[in-house]
Amino acid sequence: MPNNQVEITTICSDVENSQFKLESLAPEEPTPSKSTTPVIHPQLSQRRSLPRIKILGTGGTIASKAESSSATADYKVDLTIQDMLEAIPDITRICEVEYEQLCNVDSKNIDESILMKIYNGISESLQKFDGIVITHGTDSLAETAFFIESTIDAGEVPIVCVGSMRPSSSVSADGPMNLYQAICIAADSKSRNRGVLVSLNDQISAGYYITKTNANSLDSFNVRQGYLGNFVNNEIHYYYPPVKPQGCHKFKLNISSDEETFNFPDVCIIYAHQGITSKMLNMVKDQYAGIVLATMGAGSMPDKVNKDCLNIEIPIIYSKRSMDGMIPKANLPKDSDGDYRNCIASGYLNPEKSRILLQLCLACNYSIDETRHVFRGVYGG
Numbered sequence: 001m002p003n004n005q006v007e008i009t010t011i012c013s014d015v016e017n018s019q020f021k022l023e024s025l026a027p028e029e030p031t032p033s034k035s036t037t038p039v040i041h042p043q044l045s046q047r048r049s050l051p052r053i054k055i056l057g058t059g060g061t062i063a064s065k066a067e068s069s070s071a072t073a074d075y076k077v078d079l080t081i082q083d084m085l086e087a088i089p090d091i092t093r094i095c096e097v098e099y100e101q102l103c104n105v106d107s108k109n110i111d112e113s114i115l116m117k118i119y120n121g122i123s124e125s126l127q128k129f130d131g132i133v134i135t136h137g138t139d140s141l142a143e144t145a146f147f148i149e150s151t152i153d154a155g156e157v158p159i160v161c162v163g164s165m166r167p168s169s170s171v172s173a174d175g176p177m178n179l180y181q182a183i184c185i186a187a188d189s190k191s192r193n194r195g196v197l198v199s200l201n202d203q204i205s206a207g208y209y210i211t212k213t214n215a216n217s218l219d220s221f222n223v224r225q226g227y228l229g230n231f232v233n234n235e236i237h238y239y240y241p242p243v244k245p246q247g248c249h250k251f252k253l254n255i256s257s258d259e260e261t262f263n264f265p266d267v268c269i270i271y272a273h274q275g276i277t278s279k280m281l282n283m284v285k286d287q288y289a290g291i292v293l294a295t296m297g298a299g300s301m302p303d304k305v306n307k308d309c310l311n312i313e314i315p316i317i318y319s320k321r322s323m324d325g326m327i328p329k330a331n332l333p334k335d336s337d338g339d340y341r342n343c344i345a346s347g348y349l350n351p352e353k354s355r356i357l358l359q360l361c362l363a364c365n366y367s368i369d370e371t372r373h374v375f376r377g378v379y380g381g
């Protein structure tokens, strides 16, 4: 590191699972003293105490390099967290950083076994650190953030997910500033008690609701439920006092230490369009434990498909292909007794978050009524 204020200790040098420790060697704070002769209290003579932040690295564009400085596609994910930290030496003035490379992949390759590593990495760090940062590809970052918020009770500790839209090699790469801001946010006491945050492009938002809305631009992450705050010139401005997502159902995962993966029940997503028939539904209904529909509008499916859905014996979540808005329960199909049977409205959740929520309900053996109740939390049900 081109900064002699930093000490890096290699805990485990295996690249995929490497662990490092980064400590500030910043000079001690001057001893406050009213007398003209300085009196150094033994505790004050020790190194100043900075917040301790754990970074869990998973890869993504933030950890990638392309062939040329103008290329923003066709890049390779091969930067370690250590490489990324070298671009933000100022961070040693803010906090002490320890980091662990859980994997180094494009987020299209994040699967249940990697989610498990992230889950375990967070669980192990919660008691020991003041904040946790997860570096992650943006494509599926919102899913990981939703999963963590739904399964980990972090108490006061901020968990900040961060990525970038441009590779590190590009002109005006956004990764270094995004990472710097994410670490500052995780280290700031104002971020306590806010659950899982996503920090990108100067905006701070709730991971539970945020969505990637643009496949290319820096201003990709948007949230109708509102940004929580902004990062400007080293200042963090929250718009609201600490709050956690309304209606978030917390699941307790019982994982034995020798288990390799969550092995969640399979749930698929079917994307609706003009002229859609029940062909796809019929093909998957025996292969999956649940189905999510990305419906047209606020729950619209052709009448014939709705009728068939009422006769399918696995849970069917009515979500939406529109980026914004929600599915009210009133738009679900009903049988002649007014019963929704296995159909459940996703409320404000998009198809990919609905999929995770249904997987968690199924993994916990929730009945259809209990599952409906969980989705009621996000105004569906």
Ligand SMILES: NC(=O)C[C@H](N)C(=O)O
Residues within 6 Å of the ligand: 059, 060, 061, 062, 105, 106, 107, 108, 136, 137, 138, 139, 140, 163, 164, 165, 166
């Ligand atoms: N901007 C990004 O991070 C996109 C990348 N494909 C990923 O999700 O890993």
